[in-house]
Amino acid sequence: MATQIAQERIFNFSAGPAVLPVPVLQRIQEEILCLPGAGASILEISHRSRQYIAIQEQAKARLQRLLGLGEDHEVLFLQGGARLQFSMVAMNLLGRAEPAAQYVLTGSWGKKALEEARRHGAVDVIYDCKETNYDRLPSPGQLAFNPDASYVHITSNETIQGVQYPGDLDTGAAPLVCDASSDFLYRPYDISRYGLMYACAQKNAGPAGVTVAIIRKDLLDRSSDELPGYLSYKNHAEADSMWNTPPTFAVYVLGLVTEWLEDTVGGLDKMYQQNQLKAKLLYDVLDEFPEVYRGHAQKQDRSLMNVTFRFSSEEAEKRFLSGASEHGMGNLKGHRSVGGIRASIYNAMPVEGVQALASYMSDFAKQSV
Numbered sequence: 472m473a474t475q476i477a478q479e480r481i482f483n484f485s486a487g488p489a490v491l492p493v494p495v496l497q498r499i500q501e502e503i504l505c506l507p508g509a510g511a512s513i514l515e516i517s518h519r520s521r522q523y524i525a526i527q528e529q530a531k532a533r534l535q536r537l538l539g540l541g542e543d544h545e546v547l548f549l550q551g552g553a554r555l556q557f558s559m560v561a562m563n564l565l566g567r568a569e570p571a572a573q574y575v576l577t578g579s580w581g582k583k584a585l586e587e588a589r590r591h592g593a594v595d596v597i598y599d600c601k602e603t604n605y606d607r608l609p610s611p612g613q614l615a616f617n618p619d620a621s622y623v624h625i626t627s628n629e630t631i632q633g634v635q636y637p638g639d640l641d642t643g644a645a646p647l648v649c650d651a652s653s654d655f656l657y658r659p660y661d662i663s664r665y666g667l668m669y670a671c672a673q674k675n676a677g678p679a680g681v682t683v684a685i686i687r688k689d690l691l692d693r694s695s696d697e698l699p700g701y702l703s704y705k706n707h708a709e710a711d712s713m714w715n716t717p718p719t720f721a722v723y724v725l726g727l728v729t730e731w732l733e734d735t736v737g738g739l740d741k742m743y744q745q746n747q748l749k750a751k752l753l754y755d756v757l758d759e760f761p762e763v764y765r766g767h768a769q770k771q772d773r774s775l776m777n778v779t780f781r782f783s784s785e786e787a788e789k790r791f792l793s794g795a796s797e798h799g800m801g802n803l804k805g806h807r808s809v810g811g812i813r814a815s816i817y818n819a820m821p822v823e824g825v826q827a828l829a830s831y832m833s834d835f836a837k838q839s840v
């Protein structure tokens with residue numbers, strides 16, 4: 472990367488589209504004019520070309536290895552973002568005649584998923600913490616799963632509120648459907664617990680344009696032939712994500728991110744260790760200065776990906792943001808529904824970026840009290 476341009480890069484705490492690993496960006500830059508062996512750019516070649524097929528197969532194989540997927544699950548590369556998944560989940564797995572699906576609402580995205588599902592079938596909300604402005608998860612005993620439910624839907628990480636499940640929920644016989652858009656690949660999973668895990672790539676796994684769905688193969692039988700072709704999981708599975716032109720560039724970049732995760736980071740165990748360490752740096756400062764920073768999420772339910780907090784005054788918030796920008800840190804303003812600050816520290820955010828923010832937060836707090 473040209474040094475001058477590289478030096479202009481800030482520590483980017485954007486919630487999404489978000490930070491990508493620098494080696495991935497460098498590789499794109501190297502290959503953008505001519506993909507090795509293709510004689511043309513990845514942007515210019517057919518999705519049926521030998522070179523592109525190899526890229527998509529590699530990306531899939533790397534996801535299978537990272538997630539420990541066996542024969543039970545299929546990997547799909549889709550478009551339409553996570554929000555189309557809100558509809559596709561219900562259209563494929565619920566249907567008018569099926570038993571109700573159960574929704575667990577822990578923040579803004581879960582609510583939006585529910586709104587879409589309601590158009591297609593019966594849904595029960597089995598948990599909703601709106602009274603406390605979505606600052607917590609249910610305790611295990613609070614959730615009554617119906618073994619006959621079409622599925623149970625959760626949002627593993629609520630990107631806006633910064634509330635995240637620390638592990639894999641056991642929903643018994645009801646298939647677990649998980650919107651993992653903002654924490655996909657942040658830790659190892661017990662994937663056998665999931666009927667369907669879906670994630671738009673642009674938070675934690677790549678650029679906007681591709682959405683990954685990991686679906687248990689027996690659930691593909693639920694896709695009705697009446698569905699519009701693109702909206703059927705079964706069609707995408709049967710065509711190995713080539714039912715129509717896949718988002719080739721986005722899949723290419725996602726493939727590079729999975730390569731980085733495997734070969735540079737060293738797998739999801741290592742990634743998880745780094746993510747725990749990074750989040751602790753910030754939460755330690757929040758806890759040290761409770762008179763300055765008020766965290767949104769309850770301590771035990773804090774997200775390792777999106778750290779959300781407020782100040783006692785708007786003035787302090789403005790001062791914090793402008794100081795952060797002077798120190799080369801950007802995109803820290805929280806979502807309007809929560810206010811305050813949101814520091815998104817996804818997989819690709821380097822430890823140095825989080826250290827810089829933690830030390831700035833500590834200095835800011837000392838000057839404020």
Ligand SMILES: *Cc1c(COP(=O)(O)O)cnc(C)c1O
Binds near residue numbers: 553580650
């Ligand atoms: C960003 C986000 C979405 C929406 O994704 P789109 O790709 O914009 O449709 C859904 N769920 C979660 C948890 C998100 O973070």
